[in-house]
Amino acid sequence: MDADSRTRVAIEEHWRASERGDIEAEHAIYASDAILDYPQSGERFRGRVTISAQRGGHPADRHFTVQRITGHGNLWVSECLITYDGVPSYSVSIMEFTDQLVVHETQYFAEPFGAPAWRAALAEPMPGRTIAGA
Secondary structure (H helix, E strand, O other): OOHHHHHHHHHHHHHHHHHHOOHHHHOOOEEEEEEEEEOOOOEEEEOHHHHHHHHHOOOOOEEEEEEEEEEEOOEEEEEEEEEEOOEEEEEEEEEEEEOOEEEEEEEEEEOOOOEOHHHHHHOOOOOOOOOOEO
């Protein structure tokens, strides 16, 4: 198996472990000195232990649906739908790898929004989705 295939498998296992609440397996992908950034809140978490602790202490009922994983070499992006207590949030996770481990991850989160009527004639639904009105 080539390096990109191994990385993809590791990312897929990371998200499966996240969904099942397996904190140890979820964080096996991170280097011990990894950094996790949340630009929207300005937070930085330094080190696998700290990253695991902040996620493991999350009070919400969380579920993860991976929509797409793309990447090559040391840079990979996951697009996910994460629900917190049943409320959906779209997430983009940008993972930078060194030696098959994440050394830096940046995650962006966005709430769903309705599409404005003025562009309805231009849009088509994404596969498996319906267009929500504003």
